[in-house]
Amino acid sequence: MKNKYSIFxxxxxxxxxxxxxxxxxxxxxxxxxxxxxxxxxxxHGLATAYYxxxxxxxxxxxxxxxxxxxxxxxxxxxxxxxxxxxxxxxAGLYDHALKIWENLSQELNYxxxxxxxxxxxLAHNLQDIRDLKRRTHANxxxxxxxxxxxxxxxxxxxxxxxxxxxxxxxxLGGTLQRRAGTxxxxxxxxxxxxGADAMGVDIIQNCEVKxxxxxxDQVEGLETTKGFIKTKxxxxxxxxxSSVIANMAGLKLPLESKPLQALxxxxxxxxxxTVVMSNAVHAYVSQSDKGELVIxxxxxxxxxxxxxxxxxxxxxxLKAILELYPIFSRMKMLRQWGGIVDICPDASPIISxxxxxxxxxxxxxxxxxxxxxxxxxxxxxxxxxNDEPHKLNAAFNLxxxxxxxxxxxxxxxxxxx
Amino acid sequence: xxxxxxxxxxxxxxxxxxxxxxxxxxxxxQPTELSDDEWAEYLFMRKNIKGVQxxxxxxxxxxxxxxxxxxxxxNDKIHAVYKMGEKPPLI
Numbered sequence: 001m002k003n004k005y006s007i008f009x010x011x012x013x014x015x016x017x018x019x020x021x022x023x024x025x026x027x028x029x030x031x032x033x034x035x036x037x038x039x040x041x042x043x044h045g046l047a048t049a050y051y052x053x054x055x056x057x058x059x060x061x062x063x064x065x066x067x068x069x070x071x072x073x074x075x076x077x078x079x080x081x082x083x084x085x086x087x088x089x090x091a092g093l094y095d096h097a098l099k100i101w102e103n104l105s106q107e108l109n110y111x112x113x114x115x116x117x118x119x120x121x122l123a124h125n126l127q128d129i130r131d132l133k134r135r136t137h138a139n140x141x142x143x144x145x146x147x148x149x150x151x152x153x154x155x156x157x158x159x160x161x162x163x164x165x166x167x168x169x170x171x172l173g174g175t176l177q178r179r180a181g182t183x184x185x186x187x188x189x190x191x192x193x194x195g196a197d198a199m200g201v202d203i204i205q206n207c208e209v210k211x212x213x214x215x216x217d218q219v220e221g222l223e224t225t226k227g228f229i230k231t232k233x234x235x236x237x238x239x240x241x242s243s244v245i246a247n248m249a250g251l252k253l254p255l256e257s258k259p260l261q262a263l264x265x266x267x268x269x270x271x272x273x274t275v276v277m278s279n280a281v282h283a284y285v286s287q288s289d290k291g292e293l294v295i296x297x298x299x300x301x302x303x304x305x306x307x308x309x310x311x312x313x314x315x316x317x318l319k320a321i322l323e324l325y326p327i328f329s330r331m332k333m334l335r336q337w338g339g340i341v342d343i344c345p346d347a348s349p350i351i352s353x354x355x356x357x358x359x360x361x362x363x364x365x366x367x368x369x370x371x372x373x374x375x376x377x378x379x380x381x382x383x384x385x386n387d388e389p390h391k392l393n394a395a396f397n398l399x400x401x402x403x404x405x406x407x408x409x410x411x412x413x414x415x416x417x
Numbered sequence: 418x419x420x421x422x423x424x425x426x427x428x429x430x431x432x433x434x435x436x437x438x439x440x441x442x443x444x445x446x447q448p449t450e451l452s453d454d455e456w457a458e459y460l461f462m463r464k465n466i467k468g469v470q471x472x473x474x475x476x477x478x479x480x481x482x483x484x485x486x487x488x489x490x491x492n493d494k495i496h497a498v499y500k501m502g503e504k505p506p507l508i
Contacts, residue, residue, distance in 0.1 A: 303470065
């Protein structure tokens with residue numbers, strides 16, 4: 001890679017007051033035609049372009065982004081990475097991603113600040129205990145690390161949790177995936193953008209797709225705000241706006257788009273060195289490297305593209321947070337925001353071909369797509385390049401809604417994150 | 418969050434209501450004769466419109482009655498509220 005980042009480039013640039021760093025990726029105008037076009041310049045889309053160029057030798061490709069790189073859900077999620085899903089298909093998919101995460105900073109020559117600080121899932125009732133224990137067994141059969149902790153061990157692992165038996169939903173135990181953790185979300189988008197750009201991928205920002213041109217059942221190109229772009233292969237990774245793009249091609253998807261909220265507190269000294277989630281009371285928290293508490297709230301119960309979210313949702317989450325962590329009662333919240341997530345009926349994603357030749361969709365990640373970014377990009381690139389799915393994403397096809405072979409992950413995906 | 422004018426109770430906070438998704442999806446008359454594709458269409462496939470959408474709502478923490486609403490999903494502006502069985506307004 002040209003302009004490799006290293007201690008030497010850092011020293012060299014220090015002599016010029018860091019004013020001569022080259023742009024990490026370019027800002028080209030679209031060409032008339034591409035071998036493939038990726039719609040959506042978030043982490044998943046950029047990773048797709050990166051792996052198309054790197055592993056499938058497709059260099060004449062473009063990524064179209066209607067806003068700016070990392071300005072959508074990539075920069076709005078709560079950065080949690082884990083792979084402790086229940087079913088074999090999901091375990092394969094999410095652990096594939098986790099294995100790529102483990103070496104991603106080195107591979108991209110870009111510090112994505114991946115931190116395997118562990119993710120703990122709490123149990124608050126008998127059914128939680130049964131479900132979570134079952135999930136740890138399923139995880140271990142699939143080679144994914146998972147352990148069950150009793151209440152005392154939960155308290156040892158995260159001392160600020162209120163484990164009193166007298167609270168409304170007492171902590172009865174929890175599971176822990178030690179390989180899980182967090183990463184700096186927008187660095188992931190920037191790292192992939194830089195890597196893809198270095199291999200000749202055109203990253204075109206402020207370019208919104210307005211229509212999809214078809215000739216019979218084959219795609220021919222895209223109408224965009226920067227003119228018509230000819231291509232035989234379109235990979236759509238548009239998250240909450242997937243249905244909008246699908247409707248342009250005359251397709252319907254099994255998705256509903258809803259605002260999902262998150263919020264961060266004022267920065268404080270290190271107080272919580274892991275990620276703690278609770279499905280039953282619907283709250284989860286971690287601490288960013290800047291010191292802010294990063295708190296995830298839920299989705300609104302109705303379709304909306306407003307990127308705001310309702311106040312009562314945040315209120316409910318904070319009530320649960322305060323009961324579990326009374327120490328946070330006087331923390332001030334600094335920022336709150338929403339992102340539009342595309343939710344599938346079975347809480348699993350779609351990485352699939354469609355009934356239209358050359359049109360591929362990677363969507364339905366719902367409330368938890370960030371963790372899968374590298375794996376999703378890798379498998380979607382495989383699907384686009386070979387016009388057939390990789391064995392790891394074969395189960396995540398669109399046809400499962402016809403065949404009934406759903407991948408029900410409501411249990412593992414229940415807390416929106 | 419917004420205020421909804423329930424056709425039975427009047428204006429109430431949205432948090433009192435639950436949303437039942439896209440409206441006017443007709444239940445199949447002869448389910449036994451439906452193909453798998455038609456079942457998928459009925460059960461799962463949704464328009465998920467960004468813009469003016471017809472949807473069903475329930476006043477869950479109020480009169481518990483169902484009704485229909487026309488709402489712009491891009492700005493949460495409500496254009497009309499009408500009772501079940503009534504003709505959808507032209508918008």
